[in-house]
Amino acid sequence: MLILECPYCGVKGEETEFHAGGEAHLKRFGPGSEDADFETYLFMRENPKGVHLERWRHANGCGKWFHAARCTMTLEVFGSYSAQTFEPPKEIKDKISAKRPGWSWRNFS
Amino acid sequence: MSNLVSALNHAKSAGFASVEETGLQGMITVRGDLASKAMAAAVKAATGAAVPATRKIEKGDTGAVAWMSPDELLVITSYEGVDSAIEAMKASLQGEHSMVVNVSDARAVFKVSGSAEDVMAKLAPVDFSTEAFQPGEFRRSRLAQVAAAMWKNDDGSFELVCFRSTAQYVFDLLSVSAANGGEVRHLS
Ligand SMILES: [Zn+2]
Numbered sequence: 001m002l003i004l005e006c007p008y009c010g011v012k013g014e015e016t017e018f019h020a021g022g023e024a025h026l027k028r029f030g031p032g033s034e035d036a037d038f039e040t041y042l043f044m045r046e047n048p049k050g051v052h053l054e055r056w057r058h059a060n061g062c063g064k065w066f067h068a069a070r071c072t073m074t075l076e077v078f079g080s081y082s083a084q085t086f087e088p089p090k091e092i093k094d095k096i097s098a099k100r101p102g103w104s105w106r107n108f109s
Numbered sequence: 110m111s112n113l114v115s116a117l118n119h120a121k122s123a124g125f126a127s128v129e130e131t132g133l134q135g136m137i138t139v140r141g142d143l144a145s146k147a148m149a150a151a152v153k154a155a156t157g158a159a160v161p162a163t164r165k166i167e168k169g170d171t172g173a174v175a176w177m178s179p180d181e182l183l184v185i186t187s188y189e190g191v192d193s194a195i196e197a198m199k200a201s202l203q204g205e206h207s208m209v210v211n212v213s214d215a216r217a218v219f220k221v222s223g224s225a226e227d228v229m230a231k232l233a234p235v236d237f238s239t240e241a242f243q244p245g246e247f248r249r250s251r252l253a254q255v256a257a258a259m260w261k262n263d264d265g266s267f268e269l270v271c272f273r274s275t276a277q278y279v280f281d282l283l284s285v286s287a288a289n290g291g292e293v294r295h296l297s
Contacts (some may be wrong), residue, residue, distance in 0.1 A: 009164055
């Protein structure tokens with residue numbers, strides 16, 4: 001069971017109060033983009049054993065989307081952060097580094 | 110003129126705690142900048158209360174205001190008072206990016222009295238211990254399978270709001286959870 005903290009209302013709730021929204025920090029390629037970019041945007045996803053960045057929604061709560069950094073193997077949550085960002089804030093990266101030195105995820109480390 | 114009734118028209122049940130659908134209640138969804146002066150004035154005009162802090166409910170002379178999300182409040186008034194409260198709020202929020210909508214008939218309201226924590230704790234993934242959940246606290250979560258918002262009154266009773274379409278389900282849930290023999294007595 002994941003315990004997530006919503007950065008918008010401050011509730012520390014268990015997984016069933018939230019809804020998973022897939023991989024975080026995707027760049028959208030829409031109509032008019034190259035086929036290869038569009039395909040990557042649609043289908044190519046990370047599938048890590050370890051550190052993962054995801055989108056979540058506080059569905060049975062304040063309703064807001066946010067980001068969470070967690071470990072797919074241990075279900076440890078390193079932290080959650082605002083949806084209004086293209087990359088994890090330094091504070092979150094530091095928290096991950098403290099627990100998983102040398103981690104990397106896509107372009108982040 | 111139609112005879113206005115709430116979702117379950119004051120349905121009641123009693124076990125080790127009592128459950129009641131409290132009938133017609135004025136409810137208004139307000140969205141906008143909660144930190145603005147206009148919002149403070151609007152809320153004051155409608156209820157006499159201040160804008161609540163995060164996850165709190167404030168009570169005033171003519172109603173209550175609950176924090177729903179960083180940009181949303183639920184204003185609770187008498188059923189008859191809704192139209193005038195909306196008018197007053199819209200006047201205060203004139204020119205602001207905001208929304209004031211009457212949702213009274215889209216919701217149902219329940220009250221659980223007695224050993225209410227025992228009833229609630231079986232249904233929602235929320236810490237209802239007296240230290241953690243005090244009067245004035247307002248929490249949106251789920252009751253078993255459906256969304257609900259709940260708060261605790263000064264007398265220890267709980268009130269909760271759910272969608273009207275889930276009223277019967279919620280009433281049945283609360284009634285089963287309050288059935289005699291189902292006391293847990295871990296919290297109270
Ligand atoms: Zn939230």
